[in-house]
Amino acid sequence: MxxxxxxxxxxxxxxxxxxxxxxxxxxxxxxxxxxxxxxxxxxxxxxxxxxxxxxxxxxxxxTRPDLVVAVFRHQVDALAATPAGASGENPENPYEALRSWVARFTDFLVTKHGLPEALHSDQAGLESLHAEFVDRLVPVLDRLLRACVDAGRIRADVRPLDLMIAIGNLCIGADTFPGYRARHMVDVLLAGLLHHAPAPTDADRPRTPTAP
Amino acid sequence: MxxxxxxxxxxxxxxxxxxxxxxxxxxxxxxxxxxxxxxxxxxxxxxxxxxxxxxxxxxxxxTRPDLVVAVFRHQVDALAATPAGASGENPENPYEALRSWVARFTDFLVTKHGLPEALHSDQAGLESLHAEFVDRLVPVLDRLLRACVDAGRIRADVRPLDLMIAIGNLCIGADTFPGYRARHMVDVLLAGLLHHAPAPTDADRPRTPTAP
DNA sequence: GAATATATGGAGCAATGCTCCGCTTGGCAA
DNA sequence: TTGCCAAGCGGAGCATTGCTCCATATATTC
CATH class of the missing domain: 1.10.10.60 (Homeodomain-like)
Structure with missing residues (x-):
């Protein structure tokens, strides 16, 4: 650290x-x-x-938020640095690249109790925390999204900022609310970006409702 | 009131x-x-x-939350009562019924400054507010979702509770964070429920990327 | 009109973010 | 090594806010 x-x-x-x-x-x-x-x-x-x-x-x-920001800064940096690195961008399948990065982002948020909530300013001057996330991560998402759009995989009407905040929001309550499956809903959101249905094989879609 | x-x-x-x-x-x-x-x-x-x-x-x-709950109760009731009423369930197109109810829900949340944030307990005993929403609205969503699943329109692995919390979460920051388009992201999430591309008619889905 | 259960108001407590200021100490010059 | 002093430190204290307590006031009943 x-x-x-x-x-x-x-x-x-x-x-x-x-x-x-x-x-x-x-x-x-x-x-x-x-x-x-x-x-x-x-x-x-x-x-x-x-x-x-x-x-x-x-x-x-x-100020309190300054301390929070300082604590999480290097983790955010790591997140920001990723796509160029190991599990980096995949020109073959940009959507999978997006998914994998988002999965890491989601893991990070879900792990830190209260972080996603804290990202919302109206609490007490947490704007700087928010700004930190926006500054570092929006560019990454922009790259990942653009690649998908260029490949014709996803809709073009979702901006990086929208997506970043939406993902952060979906992670709220992941640890405090028992029945809520944040990761799953992030997945649904990403599916909503696609032009076409996720189901690779028809077997994935049971006709009879299944209790998850 | x-x-x-x-x-x-x-x-x-x-x-x-x-x-x-x-x-x-x-x-x-x-x-x-x-x-x-x-x-x-x-x-x-x-x-x-x-x-x-x-x-x-x-x-x-x-307790403070009790007051908040009391203030919003009848509005929640109205939301809960809707699907059987005017803009109610549409057996012809259950997905549109879902969409239209969710739009009303979203409007409600976006309008009340700080309500979506407040729905998250870890603050200060707002559990009762949350419970109120869950108790009244989950059954509604359950009906709407089930109709869609039965019609084979959407995936079956999303529970009403998941969806309700996810929508509530997506509305967080709608009024405080300038660039964020909560309604749009709710729409994307709903699109992610579909088995197939969102476009009911092909005209709805432009091939060339459109700037929002 | 008196008796009594019910309701009221606001001082006060506890938690918590943050400020203020007198005391302490690391680092440098002699 | 010694002495100086700006940089740094600790923690009492302030302001805000949710909530409690209880002496006082009032609606209701007979």
Whole structure:
């Protein structure tokens, strides 16, 4: 996890060693507390976990969302970097490339308790978190979508931003609401992008309703 | 707007007249404040709008969500009652019946600032609001979906609950996030239910990509 | 008109995000 | 090594907000 440092970047004075250490301690503590108690965990708890005072938290991360953003930044970066990498874009089957990236995105969201909810601003200045996601991930989705459209696989009237927010939204409640299958609904949404039906073989479509 | 009364229903003593009046005043005030300031408006503000004290609010609606539920109940009822009524189920085209009901549902959600967000419990005991929606609307969706499945129009692996929550989720941020087109994404989701391409007539599906 | 159950209002409590400020300390110069 | 001081720190305290408590006020009944 990269420290919130990069201190001397523009000739600024290098931060004091204890400050750098505390910033890192806070990031680790926040990650731990978020994982344990969800993203809405009180700042006090994070300060306590890190063994520092409230003032120290707010010195390093002026607002609660800043801390959240910092904690998730590198994970978002990883997500943003993916398509060019291992499970990257597949010129043969752009739709599968889209699906596979979206699956990773969905996994990420579903795993972090409360993250998808937090992406919605009206809470308390979480706009920066939202902005982070938009800035990093919309370009990726844009590429993936464009490839599909160019290949004539999907409809052209869905914008990357629409899709990103929609996926994020569909993941809300994935961990808190028992019967709800977020991943499945993301899949349905992606199917809705296609010009044609998903069913590769007719066997996939039972005539008699099946309880999933 | 039906008062929160039905007082003598089971031989219970009829509430005092001032109490009944205040309950109604509170409902009206809450509706006004919610419309003006969103669903997260402080209880104090609602009490002030109604010209009563905090204690009075909590006497009538033991918890904040109870008040929210009461305000929206009759609208939810209307939604639940629809399919048997005017724009009701269409045996000729069950998918269109589904679409038209979902459109009404979506309109409702998009209109009420903060309602879709509020449907997600982990905030502060909004479970009852959620429960209200589930109890009233899942049966409706069940009927609509079943009709589509029976007609062989849509996949059978989507449960009413999944769909209801998914639609609610897609509406989140509709009013707060500028570029996001919630209604459109609900439409895409519904298209994802279909076995075949959305186009009922081929004219509906342009081959050349269209900018939204 | 008195008695009584019912209802009211608003001070106060607890949780939580964030600020303020006096004290502490790392890093540098002598 | 020593001493200075800006950078950093801790935590009390403020504001907001959901909710509780109870002394007071009032509708209803006889």
């Amino acid at each position: 990269s420290p919130a440092d990069m201190p001397q970047a523009r000739g600024e004075r290098r931060k004091r060693s204890d400050a750098r250490r505390n910033a890192q301690t806070l990031l680790d503590a926040a990650a731990a507390v978020f994982a344990r108690a969800g993203i809405d965990a009180p700042v006090r708890d994070i300060a306590a976990e890190a063994g520092v005072g409230m003032g120290t938290v707010y010195r390093h991360f002026p | 039906s008062p929160a009364d039905m007082p003598q229903a089971r031989g219970e003593r009829r509430k005092r007249s001032d109490a009944r009046r205040n309950a109604q005043t509170l409902l009206d005030a809450a509706a006004a404040v919610f419309a003006r300031a969103g669903i997260d408006a402080p209880v104090r503000d609602i009490a002030a709008e109604a010209g009563v004290g905090m204690g009075t609010v909590y006497r009538h609606f033991p």
